[in-house]
Amino acid sequence: MKDKIMILGGANLHCKLVEAAHQMEKETIVVDNVKNSPAKLISDYSYDIDVKDVDRLADICRNQNIKAVLSAYLDFCQPYYQKLCSLLNCPCFGTDEQFKIFTDKELFKKKCLEYGVNTIKGYTEKELQSLDVVEYPIYIKPSISQGSKGQCVCYNKEEALRAINGAKMISKNGKVIIEKYMAKKHIIQVTYLVLDGIPKLIRTADQINGSDKYGMQHIAIAGISPSKYTNLFLKKVNHKIKNMIKHIGIKNSPVFMQGFVDEDDFYFFDPGLRFPGTEASRIFKNVMNIDLMQAMIEFSFSGKILSLQNVIDEDTVYLKNYIILNLFPFIKKGKIKSISPIDNLLKINGVEYVTYRHKVGDVVDDTKDVNQRIAEINILGTTKEKINNTIKDVYDILQVLDVKGNNMILDRFILK
Structure with missing residues (x-):
């Protein structure tokens, strides 16, 4: 059996x-x-x-x-x-308290500051009442939520009060985070795999957001690994985060963190006791011979991850000099009548994996969040030029038509 x-x-x-x-x-x-x-x-x-x-x-x-x-x-x-x-x-990735730290953004910020990991300057609701204290614009978001929902940039007190009410309705604990708005700052994602209490950095990624033109400037349209800030990250903050993870007591688990890069330093704001929500693990298996999925199954039964003990090292984060791009094309509002077959995209040189987030018949609203992503398309290459050639081919072939026959693809992306 x-x-x-x-x-x-x-x-x-x-x-x-x-x-x-x-x-x-x-x-x-x-x-x-x-x-x-x-x-x-x-x-x-x-x-x-x-x-x-x-x-x-x-x-x-x-x-x-x-x-x-x-x-x-x-x-x-x-x-x-x-x-x-x-x-x-x-077996489980962590305790109740550990999951709270990596789910509740407010608790996460406190823990970061305890170990010298920078976070974004924040304000209290009480401070919001004082125009002398708050420096606009500010960014308001639910303390516990997913998918960028309930997040808003506010340029004055009136906008902020409205945004707080909306964010509280979405937040699972009814609390909100009020922070300095980090306009036009680069976002970095880092992923660790903790093995027997030792955090090992396995991936860095630069998040690339959509355009202001379509109101998607806060939503990722792509992520590229390794991050161009990898060496700086290793020098300035990697040891602090590893120390924090160790002292929190994580033993065997993925740990995901997201932060801004500003003036050669890092300011973290979003955590998870999990892997990031992408299909990059599939490429890790194919290219790096690191099967993160089977490792998780192994842990679930045994409480250990023996299969990766001697596989992950300090060079893993550099991905054998490959570039991985996770592409998330956006679509306009409307009802989906047809979508290009996945097989057509998989024939493109450089495309490793494709998964659709919507199907024919779905009605997509102009929510300006992750719900407007039609797919995740995983691209592998050795140079930016090769990656861009693949992206161009993807957009040439990918068609999502609405009931009126219009192509719903919203925003085209290219690596710069």
């Missing part, structure tokens, strides 16, 4: 976990409240149960002898993953 693993969250990002479990001859059970979500369609079994209902999920695990639970790429699922693991006494 095969060992069984329950995977929380059936979004596209978790398909690779189901695939990895099958390769390791494990039986998969995917759960969320979305009927026929992508990972469910390839799983052995599935349940249409909200991941918040951890007591019910725990009963299913006990009754069906499910010994492992996992969520590795979906921010929303992470707190419930920890609670379910706690109920079942099975």
Whole structure:
């Protein structure tokens, strides 16, 4: 009889976990409240149960002898993953307190400052009442949320008060973060894999946002690895973050952090006890021979990650001199009538993997957030010129038509 693993969250990002479990001859059970979500369609079994209902999920695990639970790429699922693991006494990335630190942006900022890791200058709601204290523009966002929802730039007190009310409605704990607006600053993402309490930097990425023209200047249209700031990061802040992770007590887990680069220093604002929400792990497997997905399955059953102990080193972050580009094309509002077949895109030289975020029949609104992404397209190359040639071919072939026959692609991107 095969060992069984329950995977929380059936979004596209978790398909690779189901695939990895099958390769390791494990039986998969995917759960969320979305009927026929992508990972469910390839799983052995599935349940249409909200991941918040951890007591019910725990009963299913006990009754069906499910010994492992996992969520590795979906921010929303992470707190419930920890609670379910706690109920079942099975391996988990962290404790309740550790997950709170890497989910609640306010707690994260306090922990960063404790270990000398810079964060963005912030304000309290009380300080907002004083025009002498607050330096506009400011950025307001929910303390706990996903997908850039509820975030807003404010240029005066009146706008700020409206934004606070909106952000509180979205924030899971009803709290908001009020920060200096880091206009036009570069964003860096860093990912660690902690093995037996030792944090190992495996990836850096520069986030490239959409254009002001379409109001997408706060949403990533692409991410490129390695970051052009990798050497500076290693010199100035890597040791501080590693020290923080060690003292928080993380033993075996991915750790994701996002920050701004300003005047040769780094200011962090967004964390996660997970991998970033992309398909870059697939390229790691193909190019680096580092199977992060199977490592997560291994950990879920054993509580250890032995398979990567002697695989990840200080050069891993440089990706063997390859460039990885994650491209997230935006689409306009409308109802989708047709989408180019994935196979057409996979034939393009340099395209490694494609996953669509929407399907024919979906109605997309002008939300100016990640909901307007039509796809994630993973591109691999050795030079920017080769990457740009692939991007051009992608935009030439990718068509998303609305019911009136108009191409819904919103913004074209090229590496500069």
